[in-house]
Amino acid sequence: MTASLPGGADERSPQVWQSLLSGIHTQLQASASACGCAQSEENTPAPALMHERLRQCLDALAQLQPLLDREFERLHQMERLAREAQAALTSARAELACTQDGERRARHLALHDALTALPNRRFFIERLTHATALLEAGEPARLAVIYLDLDDFKPVNDAYGHDIGDEMLKVVARRLDRRVRSEDMVSRLGGDEFACLRCGPVSRPELSRLARKLYETIAAPMQIGNLRLRVRPSIGIAVHPADGSTAATLMRSADAAMYAAKRSRAGHVFFAKAGEMRRDAMHADAPAPQRDPDDRAAGAVPA
Structure with a gap:
């Protein structure tokens, strides 16, 4: 059995890499144990050499693990900072839009009559x-x-x-x-x-x-x-x-x-x-404003 990425897994995920390293480590340990058994049974130099190489791989993996852990931590920090920056950018854009909208409203109010909404x-x-x-x-x-x-x-x-x-x-x-x-x-x-x-x-x-x-x-x-x-x-x-x-x-x-x-x-x-x-x-004889004469109940506006 060989170690491999699970189907559909994101190779950038720290959990995936940690699982992969753990699988490799386990398989190498098993191989080293098997080689040790073969050496004791056959008493030949080849299994001893294989056993030594596998142990070197195990040591290398042991040294690689903390390096990868630190890299994954740095990646996590970068992703967190990116999310925070994106959130700050979204907030700044919203504030800018509110400010611009407020400025437009303020200018509109400054240039228009409050009663009629016509330009002042x-x-x-x-x-x-x-x-x-x-x-x-x-x-x-x-x-x-x-x-x-x-x-x-x-x-x-x-x-x-x-x-x-x-x-x-x-x-x-x-x-x-x-x-x-x-x-x-x-x-x-x-x-x-x-x-x-x-x-x-x-x-x-x-x-x-x-x-x-x-x-x-x-x-x-x-x-x-x-x-x-x-x-x-x-x-x-x-x-x-x-x-x-x-x-x-x-x-x-x-x-x-x-x-x-x-x-x-x-x-x-x-x-x-x-x-x-x-x-x-035009209409030189126009009277002062008054109620329309058809409105009998109203009476005239005083002059």
Whole structure:
């Protein structure tokens, strides 16, 4: 019988090698004993020589055993260190992912309005600044800022409370976001002020049509609980580069045009450097926001 690895055994396993060495040792001992018996019976030199060689093998195996034991121990330590390193790496990756996810959430919160989830003023200015930096002087109009303010929004809060006012702002935000193109940005600047950044080739007729759509979208009756309310915006428009070449000047121009629209109840107004705003008279006789007249039980919002 000869010593061999068990079928399917992993030759790197210390237990397998220890079993193999033990088997060899046992077989060599048996062979040495057999040779000793043969020598005593036949009294010939050949069995004596074989007996001596087998004993030398046994001595070599005895010396090899502690060396292998130390090697197996070193292997065990390396495997343990590898497992610990893998566990540490997995933990570090998880912590990094959590940190990155936390940073993304923190940046999202820093750049978005908590009430409406729209980009906030900071995000809007960042995007506008980046967009103006990409445009060269003398280029045709390829960017416009549309500034919106809800007319007489304060009476809504005064009459029905801030919860209803907040719900109205959420409805306005959703309507604006659905009305513009995906490549445009809608932002809540604060309070009842919103803005739209229109990128790409723009013309006065196109912007005027967009402003009318935004006006009609916001002015449509909205149902909030058992209240049916309406609110109307004033809209100011500034175009790059005619009305400003930087984010700051475009925002000031659009804001000035919006206030001109509010004073004249014009719906929307284009900014003009000469101080006389270019106005599109739209819904000039629009009343202050009120409950829809069909809602008989509601009454009117105080002016």
